[in-house]
Structure formats: structure tokens, C-alpha cells
Amino acid sequence: MNKDEFFIKRIRELANLSYQRDIVTFSDFLNLNEQNIVNEQKNQMPGVIIECSGGYEQAERQMVAFHPDALLFPWEYPITCLKIEPLAAKFSESLTHRDFLGAVLNLGIERSVIGDILVQEHTAWIFCHNKIADYIIENLTRVRHTAMKISKVDNPEHFPTPHFETISGTCASVRLDTLIGLAFQSSRSSMVSFIEGGQVFVNGKLITSNGYEPKDGDIVSVRGKGRFRYEGILGQTKKGRYSIKLSRYQ
Secondary structure (H helix, E strand, O other): OOHHHHHHHHHHHHHHHHHHHOOOEEEEEEOHHHHHHHHHHHHHOOOEEEEEEOOOOOOOOEEEEEEEOOOOOOOOOOEEEEEEEEOOHHHOOOOOHHHHHHHHHOOOOOHHHEEEEEEEOOEEEEEEEHHHHHHHHHHOOEEOOEEEEEEEEOOHHHOOOOOEEEEEEEEOOOOHHHHHHHHOOOOHHHHHHHHHOOOEEEOOEEOOOOOOOOOOOOEEEEOOOEEEEEEEEEEEOOOOOEEEEEEEEO
């Protein structure tokens, strides 16, 4: 049994458990490829409703919830948001997503119980499974050489707002390979291998066609590169090219 087959087996077990016991079951945090596999399996899991959340709007890593279609009681995702910030910001090192993730994983925590990590300046917001939130609070005292303090964020209004870089350009046609090339300042041809190699997702769905045409507001994720939102066509030049706008996540 390969990795994908084992994953599908586990997902079906969660769906069956939800249906048979009339309860809500949850996966761990899933990456884009795993979310796409779940979407492909939906028709083979009748009797349950499948929903996703990463703890905040437009999260990339998300939990999948399975629940009966006639469920009568309220429920919540077992997700906690932790704010990790320096004890003394003026003495903090310049820290990245990799630094914060590495510090968490060095505690012996599996990646599957950690969702998105949003970093702004010296501070990070980490979305994690409820069951390991207190362990992180008690044991994560430093990121690299910087002493940290950690608190739970209970009010969604206090979650960070994603930062975007606005990118504009022109193209002959609104194709996926063209948009990716513009977003990451690469040639269209160099992006083909990412698309054909199964590394590009639009709204969490795997897309392998170079000529796919995203719709306004679609979120395009490229593994190893980042993600951006396609804002749409702004107009047309005298030579018939389309002027387009993208918002790339920072």
C-alpha cells in the first residue's frame, strides 16, 4: 500500500466512523495535495458532509471535518491559534516562517498537527491542533536565539490580516502558465514543469492544464513558490493584450 492509498483508507475510515456513530470526525491538517485527494473521493463517501477549515479565511493547510447530513448539535474545529512574539522585540533576530516551524518541530511535534504559520515582523501566529497547544506554550521558549512569549488568540478579529504585493502586467491570453510566470517573475515556459508536475492548485484543486483559465478571485498555489489571488482583467491595450492584476501573498 503506497502513501496515497494509505491516506485514502484513513479518510474513508473517518467518514465511516462519522456516519456509523452519528458524530463529527476530523482529519489532521492536510496539505493541498491531500485536500485534492479528499475532493476526488467525495462521491465515494455518501451519508456524510465534508467541510474544511484551517482556522481562518483562505488558510492553505486545512482540517477536513466529516459529519452526518442530519447532525443536530453544534460543533467546532479543534484548532487553536497561538501568538508567538519576542520578550523584547528590539533585541529580536530577523525570523522567518522556517525559523518558527523548525522551533515547533524540534519539540518533537509532527507536522500534521500544525496548520498555517503567518509571520509579520518578529511575530508569528501558528494554527495548531488543540491537543498540542498547551504543550507548545509550556515548551517553546526560544526561536533561534530569541526568547519568546506565547499566548492563545481566542478572538478571530485579532488574527493577522494577510499582506499582499500587487502585481500588474499584460498578456496575450489569461492562461494559468502566463499568470504564474507573471506572479513569480519567471518565463511562461519555465512554469510548465510546475503545472504538469502536479504542483499547482487553484482553490485547492489540482490543475495540470497549462491553458486553464482562472476566474476572478481564484487563489492559485504553487508548491515551493507561494500563492496569489487572480484579481481579473483591468482592460485591453491597443495591441489587443490584456492588462491583468494579481495579489501575491507575502
